[in-house]
Amino acid sequence: MGQRILIAGASGLIGTALSRELEIQQNQVFKLSRSLENSAPNSFYWEPKRQLIDLDDARPFDCLINLSGSNIGKKRWTNREKELIWNSRIQSALFLCKNINRLLKPSGTFINASAIGFYGNRGEEVLDEESSPGEGFLAKLSQAWESSLSIAVNSGFRVLMTRFGIVLSEKGGALANMLPLFYLGLGGPLGSGTQYMSWISLDDICKAIIHCLNTHSLQGAINVVAPNLVTNAEFARTLGKFIHRPVFLKVPSFILKIIFSEMAEETILTSTRAYPKKLLESSFSFEHPTLEDAFRQIFS
Numbered sequence: 001m002g003q004r005i006l007i008a009g010a011s012g013l014i015g016t017a018l019s020r021e022l023e024i025q026q027n028q029v030f031k032l033s034r035s036l037e038n039s040a041p042n043s044f045y046w047e048p049k050r051q052l053i054d055l056d057d058a059r060p061f062d063c064l065i066n067l068s069g070s071n072i073g074k075k076r077w078t079n080r081e082k083e084l085i086w087n088s089r090i091q092s093a094l095f096l097c098k099n100i101n102r103l104l105k106p107s108g109t110f111i112n113a114s115a116i117g118f119y120g121n122r123g124e125e126v127l128d129e130e131s132s133p134g135e136g137f138l139a140k141l142s143q144a145w146e147s148s149l150s151i152a153v154n155s156g157f158r159v160l161m162t163r164f165g166i167v168l169s170e171k172g173g174a175l176a177n178m179l180p181l182f183y184l185g186l187g188g189p190l191g192s193g194t195q196y197m198s199w200i201s202l203d204d205i206c207k208a209i210i211h212c213l214n215t216h217s218l219q220g221a222i223n224v225v226a227p228n229l230v231t232n233a234e235f236a237r238t239l240g241k242f243i244h245r246p247v248f249l250k251v252p253s254f255i256l257k258i259i260f261s262e263m264a265e266e267t268i269l270t271s272t273r274a275y276p277k278k279l280l281e282s283s284f285s286f287e288h289p290t291l292e293d294a295f296r297q298i299f300s
Helices: 013-024 079-098 137-147 150-154 173-183 202-214 232-243 253-260 262-268 277-281 291-298
Strands: 004-008 028-033 043-047 052-054 061-066 104-115 158-164 166-168 199-201 220-224
Touching: 004 013, 013 028, 013 202, 061 079, 061 202, 079 104, 079 137, 079 150, 104 137, 104 202, 137 158, 137 262, 158 202, 166 173, 166 202, 166 291, 173 232, 199 202, 199 291, 202 220, 220 277, 232 291, 253 262
Parallel strands: 004 028, 004 061, 028 043, 061 104, 104 158, 158 220, 166 199
Antiparallel strands: 043 052
16 A cells, blocks of 8 residues: 555646546545535545644644645736735645644655746746745745745655646646637747746656655755756747647737736746756656657647
8 A cells, every 4th residue: 555645735737637646556645625515535624724624533644745825827916916825825834834743744744835936037047956046926935935844844854845837738727828829820929938938747747746755865945847948939839830820929028017017027928947956866757858748748
């Protein structure tokens, strides 16, 4: 029998795929749910905002994986939306850390999502896990998110902060949002198109999380991105090629800033060239190391 794993944020794009893969590998997956009506087996109610968690006297788990957090690209970044984005991550992480001794065995592993937004807008600079943090809302959020795990670190647990890149899947996320325009022949580079996109396939992000769980030499920050990154213009051209659509419309930066304001500068137009140094040094093998590999699987 495999490990007993508790997941917060199991209903999202990554959480759903990860839960399925963990179960295929004979692990027992338990889920934290914010719905009182959720009577699914192996599901426990929690509400971090109200400091509530009902574990039904469950014994401690081998691993805790926290993927919870509101979607940063769903709405325009008003002050209220930014507060929601911030609190949904920091409150959840702090609450789990405060209960870490109830949740995990002494030898347990805590994997908490973070993001390559940690590095901010860095142009062509290659960024590994030792690179300094950047500036801006997402950089400050990621730093605070990772700092909130200090209770778990100081309690002696193995803690990993998985800095996710843009997850590619036709089922949700950035790619799913792009596809309707590209299918209409209205896709193209955004802004200058020279900004680097740190991406990873959905299959590889699940595989990387499981690799982090099972590779006990790994701890701390982990860049979870593909090793072969592309610019926004290269991404658009490659996507157009795979769906057999022309790519010629270029959306100027100023229009994106008018429509999306700060969110455009920190997501669509920012350049983050992250490199998965720790994954590669720990002998992780990517299923989709290139964008062509990822699109071939998605659109096959």
